[in-house]
Amino acid sequence: MFMKNLGFDNQKYVEMQSKHIRDRINRFGGKLYLEFGGKLFDDHHASRIMPGFEPDSKIRMLKELKNQVDIVIAVSSEDIEKNKVRGDLGIPYTTDTLRLIDEFRNEGFHVGSIVLTKYAGQKVVQLFKQQLEHLGLTVYLHYPIEGYPYDIPTIVSDNGYGKNEFIESDAPLIVVTAPGPGSGKMAVCLSQLYHEHKNGVAAGYAKFETFPIWNLPLRHPVNLAYEAATADLNDMNMIDPFHLEAYGETTVNYNRDVEIFPVLKTMFEGILGTSPYQSPTDMGVNMAGNCIIDDAVVKKACCVEIVRRYYQELYRHFRGLSDGREMYKIELLMKELDLTPLSRNVVPPALALAEKTSAPAAAIELLDGTILTGKTSSLLGAASALLLNALKHLANIDDSIHLIAPTVIEPVQDLKVNVLGNKNPLLHIDELLVALSICAVSDPNAKLAMDYLQHLRGAEVHSTVILSQADQDSFRRLGIRLTCDPKLEADKVYQA
Secondary structure, X not given: OOXXXXXXXXXXXXXXXXXXXXXXXXXXXXXXXXXXXXXXXXXXXXXXXXXXXXXXXXXXXHHOOHHHEEEEEEEEHHHHHOOOEEOOXXXXXXXXXXXXXXXHHHOOOEEEEEEEEOOOOOHHHHHHHHHHHHOOOOEEEOOXXXXXXXXXXXXXXXXXXXXXXXXXXXXXXXXXXXOOOOOOHHHHHHHHHHHHHHOOOOOEEEEEOOOOOOOOOOOOHHHHHHHHHOHHHOOOEEEOHHHHHHHOOOOEEEHHHHHHHHHHHHHHHHHHOOOOXXXXXXXXXXXXXXXEOOHHHHHHHHHHHHHHHHHHHHHXXXXXXXXXXXXXXXXXXXXXXXXXXXXXXXXXXXXXXXHHHOOOEEEEEOOOOOEEEEEOOOOEOHHHHHHHHHHHHXXXXXXXXXXXXXXXXXXXXXXXXXXXXXXXXXXXXXXHHHHHHHHOXXXXXXXXXXXXXXXXXXXXXXXXXXXXXXXXXXXXXXXXXXXEOOOOOOOOOOOO
C-alpha cells in the first residue's frame, strides 16, 4: 500500500536517543531524574510534522532502557480541582492518569508512584488520592512553596523542597511525566535532587522536550509548527542567549525555559554546590533534529500541520472556547510561510462540492495524494458518504456497487428516529461502520472495504460544516486528520 514519503529515520532516533540518555545517566554518577515533556505514548504532533516518526517512538526508546527505568506520574492538585481535560482525548487528567498507568504497565514498565503536586488539602484531591491507594498505588504529596520560583533560600530549604515527601526509587533513570503541561514535573525533579543530595546520594537532572528542536534554525517550519501547537500557552521560540554566550553556538529554545534558567541555575547551585548546566539547551537530551533525513518532506508536512491547527483554532473560537488570540497568532505564522486556509488541499474541493449541491460536503486526501469527495444524501451525511467513497477507491470497488444496501440503512434510520428519538436520520460514521461490518459477513465487497479501513490512517479530511461529536471521535479513532469550517448546518445553532 502507498505510504507517504519519509522525512525522519525512526530507528536511528530510537538508538541515538537511548544512547544519549545513558550517557547523561553516567555523567551524574548513575542516577538521573528525567523530566519528560510532551506525550510519551501517542505523540501524533511529532508524527504529523516529521513523517516517519512513530507516535510511540519515545516508548520504544525507553524500552531500550527498560530495566533501568522507574516511572513517576505528576498530577497538579489545581488541575484535579478544576477537572482539567486532556484536549486530544477528551478525558480529565485524573482519568488520563489511570490510563497512563495501564499503558506503562502494558509495555512492561514499573510505575513507582503518583505525585500530587501543589497539594493544599483540596477535598477532590483527597478523594483521588484514596482512589489511587485503593488500587494499590503509592501516592506522594508535594506542597505549594511560598515565593516559588524566585525565593531561592526558602525553596532550597527544609521549609521548601524539604517539606515534600521523598519518592523512594533505586532505579538509575526516573522518568517524571504527567497528563499535561503545568503539572509540576520540574519541581518534582528538583525536590528529589534536594533530598538525594541531602542524603549523600549523587543524582542529576535532565529535560526531554522534542520541540522546539534546538539544532534547527529558529524559523524552521518544525519550530513554527511547535509555536502553532502551543499558541494557547503563548510559547515563543528564541535563540538561547546563555548557550550562545557560553559556547558561541546558536541554538533554539523557548521563552519559558530561557526566562526561568537564571533561577534554575541558582537552584542547582543551592542544591549541588555548582550548576551542571550553563544554558537551558544544556539541560536537554533531544536528538530528533539529527534524525531528519528529508528536510523538504518535513517542511511540507509542517505547513500542512500549521493550517490544520489554524482550523482547530477557528473551531474553538466559534465555540467560544478562546478569545481569538491563538487564531491570530497562527495566522501570522501562516503569512510567514505564504500559507492561506485554502493551502490545505482538501478545502477547495470540499467547498466547491458544497456550493454545487447547496448542502454540506467533505473531501479526503489519501496517502497517495488522491483527493475524493462526499456529499449529503437522504441516507448518509457527507462524512459517512466520503468514508464509503474512500474505501471503494482503496479496494478498487466500482462506484455503482452498494456496499450497504438501502434496505439495511433504512431500518437503522427508523430505529434512530422512531425508537431512540434522534432528530437526524442520517447515519453517523460509527453507525455506518457497524452496518458495513454486518454486511461484510455475507458480502465480499463489504468485507474487502472493511479490510482497507486501516489504510485511512494519516489521511486528511475537511468538512464544510462542523461535524457531530460522534463523527469527530470516529475520525480520530481511525487516525484521520479532520478540519471543519467554523459553521453549523443551515438554521442550526446547536450541534451535538
